[in-house]
Amino acid sequence: SCVQHRLVVRDASSLQILQLYSCVDQIQYIEWSSDSLFILCAMYKRGIVQVWSLEQPEWHCKIDEGSAGLVASCWSPDGRHILNTTEFHLRITVWSLCTKSVSYIKYPKACQQGVAFTKDGRYMAVAERRDCKDFISIFVCRNWQLLRHFDTETQDLFGIEWAPNGCVLAAWDTCLEYKVLLYSLDGRLLSSYRAYEWPLGIKSIAWSPSSQFLAIGSFDEKVRILNHVTWKKITELEHPAIIASKKTIVYKEVEKSPTLGTERLSFPPTRALASSLFSTQSKYDICQVPVSLHYIKPVADRANPKVGVGMLAFSADNCFLATKNDNIPNAVWIWDIRKMKLAVVLEQLCTIQCFQWDPCQPRLAVCTGGSRVYLWSPAGCVVVKVPGEGDFQIMALSWHPSGDSMLLLSKDHFCVCYLEREEV
């Protein structure tokens, strides 16, 4: 974690501080290298990236972009190269920590996901734009050689993402144009998919972990799933405001204030009592279908309206897909991919901020900005309150790769939630 200009490295299981580093300026972004030996700290204002080593605390490295400025910085998959994106997306500089050499990638595209690495770290795809046309370049990460360079038939390429098997690259257009293009590793266009023409198009995309499915969430509140054999749509998942299917379980978060017997009140009130007086407990109730969900009518004349499926995530075992429809911001929809049907809907009291699947099991953690984290698994769901006084407003969460613990982030605090493993 970083505080102002200091980087604090802690042990994951005990949260003990292992190292403390100081950087020259306020840190905007930190990232671990793939082998967990180095950490890069990017300071965008100064255009400087500093790299620290865990093994040798005295080792240091500073990369100065100078007047080129810095907008983004990330590691390469081998953990020895740093890719810096300069201001105005003029170029991407590849700095090598092994040889102190520099390479440049010109004309990168300024879009949401312009650089994508394959899961095995062998290839990197970069979106470029020259002469008002979009191109994609594929580089071999081992020696940074250009493998393929081809143009895409998009109006304005918005993002690219590799399939987990590393053989297919999905590229999609801006929301003004619904278009998904699928390229093979050697640059051939495998297929293109377009659902409709004029209304706003794609909002989010996710690959399934087995690379079998590509889920596309769009502004018309639907998710379309393409299959990897024919690249055609196999199903459309709708997000209506009224759920009528009998097979769906709807969990609704219900708040209940604790009841206190009057004789237990004491003066001055103890701390525990005070906190429990003002804290409200909440639990899940199962609602009977049909259920109507809290629906927000979108404002019609603003750009990037809060409509459509904005968040998509597949579970690690490829069995579930979690989605969020921005019209119905309090609900998480969980679909069973084996049956392609809606399995569960979780309705919360506040807007969903973030959800993430456990990397090992089909377990979903949801946070809504309150001090509670919600966990769902096929066995049921549970509400966990962050203990402590005051409000801990969870804005984001992140699972540990082993699935045993979870990081909960608020604006200026974080806490780690440990999950117990069931004794088998």
Add this chain to the structure above:
Amino acid sequence: MGDWKTITVPVLSPDSQNIFPYTSERRTSPTSMNSQVLRLSLPSSKSMHSFFSAFCTEENIEQSISYIDRELTTMGFPSIYAESKGKELDLVSMVNCMNELLVLQHKNLRAQEEIEIQHLKLGSDMDHLQNCYTKLKEQLELSKREIVGLQERDRQLQSKNRNLHQLLKNEKDEVQKLQNVISSRATQYNHDMKRKEREYNKLKERLHQLVMNKKDKKLAMEVLNCVGRADGKRGAWRTDKTEARNEEEMYKVLLSDYEQRQKQLLLENTELKKVLQQMKKDIISLLPPQKQKPKERSEDGLVLSDQEEDIGELNKENMWELSCETVREQLTNSIRKQWRMLKNHVEKLDNQVSRGHSGALNEKDVISREDHELETGKLELEIQQCKEMIRTQQQLLQQQLTCDDDTTLLLQDCYLLEERERLQEEWRLFREQKKNFEKERKSFTEAAIRLGLERKAFEEDRGAWLKHQFLSMTADCKSENVKTPSAFLRSNGLQFNWCVSLLGSDPDIRLVRSASRQRRPPSSLSATVSPEPCQISQYITQNSVASEKPAADYMPNLWVESDDKEETE
């Protein structure tokens, strides 16, 4: 002559019955008659009387009588005058005439009544008809008005329809126009965007140049020391070879992915094909009733034979070429055929059942249903058995698939497996027995060694004793040079053996002995063991030995273990 004017007197008052429907008026010159007659038109009883009296007065009796006579004669009555030309009245004829006139009057009255009744009837009919007519007219009016109204409405609706059509067309046109507008705007925006982007690119290029020019001279990157690569290798120069290698690797990755996918698809395919096969067999097994009636439906028979052929073919084909187009088609077609047959069968059964339900209590149907149920139960059992068989067969087939692709080999392997298992069992027993035999033989050899040693000792003693005797016997004869005690012993032993054998060979002894072997005394048992280490070259179970050989024959060791056993025990 006066003008005769007939005046018809209209309907007179009911109280005056005696009315003359008409009177013929004689317009005579006397106008008083006329006026009198005219006055007759006003009916009244008084006037009647006056009329009666006015017509004939005392003065004009003759005239009136002659008048009446003339009238009567014109009416066809006989004259009232007597035959003679005198002015005498014939009373009889006058009475007759009066009667006739009365009858006539009655008739006329009746006729009048009838006519009046008819008139009334007609009048009422007419009224009725008039009423009907008016009603119908009203109805006609109403319906006409309705028609008009409906027409009006129809017209209005049609006009509305036309309006709506028109609106729809307008809307469609508008939509089309809007779409055109959108597309034109989109292209315009794109164009503008491109223009702006070009400007932006130019700016970026300029900025880039400036940045590159203004590059700081100091190191852009300072590292304390270089870090080794993650994989420990050194970086490679960029050459054609590396490029080629990159390409190669990329294609390898792609190919491996495709191969993996193809494998998965193949697996899926085989699974599905197996399922189809199983389904086919199940379906065939479900259709036995049709097999029993081959004559009725010849096509069934044909189909069945086809099926069986198909099964045979496909079972063979299945193992060899799994993705052959024709095989695939055959399989799917045959399954479709059989599925259709099964469907028809089930539909027939359904119809039968429904007929049984709806029809009257038909015993035949009831019984047939029971039978049917029994049969279905039996069929289900059959199906279960067949399925289990198929499953086991499938498993075996799958196992076979992983190693070998030949059915015959597979079958043979099954049998071979059984045989092999049996053989293994036997081998096991065999080995156990062998071990046992080994153990026993070891013990025997030990025992035999011991025995040999003992025997040796005993023989030595005996030899010594015999030597003694011999020496004593042949004391006078020259004793040969004794080389060594052992050699002496040996030669003596030989001689002794020879002697002993001469003395009496036990016919029971079936051994061949080496020269160094020494014999026991005949009284003791025969088995001898050579003092040399036993070298068992072979042993034959329960075989009889090469028969006893004479002692002079020195053969290598041959054991007869069973005999040894018997004899040593």
